[in-house]
Amino acid sequence: MYFAALLARTEDGWEASDTELDDVETLSDLIDLAREASVDDDTVIVFIEQEDAWFGVLRIEGEEDPRIYVSDGAAAARSSYGEILTKEILGDDLDDDDALETLDLDGTEDGEPLDQDDDEDDEEAGAPADAVPAAPVGDRLILADLGMSESQLQELDTDALAEIADALGAAEVLETVR
Template identity: 30%
Template structure:
């Protein structure tokens, strides 16, 4: 299996009322997509139906969001399905329910997955799509904007 990217950052956030708390998540032991959910729940110490949101960014290449709620199937969004062949790109593309693109990158970024996963939290599908396709925006900057809208920007900054 291809190796992972050299500069991957992953942090998971859980919400208790209006307050979010976060932890950095080490995804190095994740071998399949299901491992991601287990690592997030373990890192946050979740035991029930709590909402968790995993934010992943890889250098200047792509970002992913994974929403986890109890035993429900995780919902995921990835900013670009044309991310190459590293194992994390493949895992998050699978979580987003998309097939990695074999086409050239000439088409620009190609977001995929559940565009509605943040609707009830205050970021519409249109906004998520627009943010992910904003020309010149780095994945980390886009995640910062999303974190600001969802009120966990300070937690994200603390973990970076």
Template identity: 30%
Template sequence: MPYFTALLSRNGGGQWRARDVDVEGHEDVESLTEAVRTASGGDAQALLLLEHEDEWFALARVDDGEDTRVFVSDPAAAAASPYGPALGLDPEVDEDDDPSGDADVVADAGIPAEELLRLAGEDGVGVSEAVAAVAEAAGFGEVLDAMR
């Protein structure tokens, strides 16, 4: 599995639903945001998960009327990927491999910033385990498992 992407959305406090979105080819965060908003069918909240084998993961959250919030476990590796521009990363600028972005991106879903940073850090768990921990805490573990 080179890359795994999943878009989940929900309206209000309702159930998470799997959605289809093409995340390749977006030149910037704004373009990705528009694709996520369209694919989420007007739901108030959408969370895009990107995972590259056991190298890095990213979370991009799009809430109604708010700017997109992005967290990346390894910005240098993600910047070098086809998804770098869509995540707002540039390989000539983002050379750090320490987690960066909005670590509070899923705090209201049960993963505080400190825990997300721990999961994403060198001493954390593997990429798939980190994504699974986020999914379980946020209440969409079964939906994500079905998408894999």
């Protein structure tokens, strides 16, 4: 289950609206949705949260490139909307040469089963089990000029969106759309 909301900054403060993600299939769709909510090309913040598994923040300002932060890249990459964000942050166009470089050619490529213990040892030794880290990814300073420092953002866990909205002075308007 997802929760998504838009916060658009205006002269009078923040205006909130809940966001229907049904028609969002790409990052461009999400950016267009945010820009439609913008007043005079002011800042728009898009919050996406999936049941305390991860949250993402997308910041749009006028025609500038979007800024994106995701609390847990690996968890987000396993969900449809999170994948949109993590692909933008980490890229998604590995060519075959890059893919070959990340293979662990340990003798099992000939069909020999790999012990599960060996797989766990490889992960502990730093071998890439997954291309997406199970850690925050993206622009950690995305909200620094709006009242939430990098360290505060990275410390967030449950109910992150409420804490972000509180730091931005938009808690009441966000609560109206929850």
